[in-house]
Amino acid sequence: MGIQRFDLGPRMCQAVKHGDTVYLAGQVAFDAGGESVTKQTENVLQRIDHYLAEAGTDKSKILSATIWLANISTFNEMNAVWESWIDLSNPPVRACVEATLAAPKFTVEIMVVAAA
Numbered sequence: 001m002g003i004q005r006f007d008l009g010p011r012m013c014q015a016v017k018h019g020d021t022v023y024l025a026g027q028v029a030f031d032a033g034g035e036s037v038t039k040q041t042e043n044v045l046q047r048i049d050h051y052l053a054e055a056g057t058d059k060s061k062i063l064s065a066t067i068w069l070a071n072i073s074t075f076n077e078m079n080a081v082w083e084s085w086i087d088l089s090n091p092p093v094r095a096c097v098e099a100t101l102a103a104p105k106f107t108v109e110i111m112v113v114a115a116a
Contacts, residue, residue, distance in 0.1 A: 004018075004055070007051070012025055017056070022057050023113050026066075027051075027110050029041075036077075045110070059085070062113070062114045065092050068109040069097070078096075
């Protein structure tokens with residue numbers, strides 16, 4: 001069973017496909033850093049769509065998601081975007097917690113695991 005890595009960097013890659021499973025690194029809003037939680041969540045979900053497609057899968061096959069919010073009071077704002085994006089017929093298991101993220105301009109980070 002081979003391992004495929006996508007978008008390799010010096011420290012990590014953005015996605016790994018092993019067998020029938022795709023693992024994404026935590027995605028942050030590189031194109032919307034410093035903007036609202038709504039804009040950042042939209043950007044993160046676009047990035048997730050991109051890497052899932054690159055690995056040959058899509059959001060309907062997400063198995064689990066972990067969401068980190070810089071401020072848990074933005075939970076409803078993030079969820080409004082999440083619920084309009086996620087495949088409601090195939091929702092994943094999910095956890096969402098408050099955490100200090102790597103840079104103050106980022107307020108949302110999402111990591112998913114999906115079936116290929």
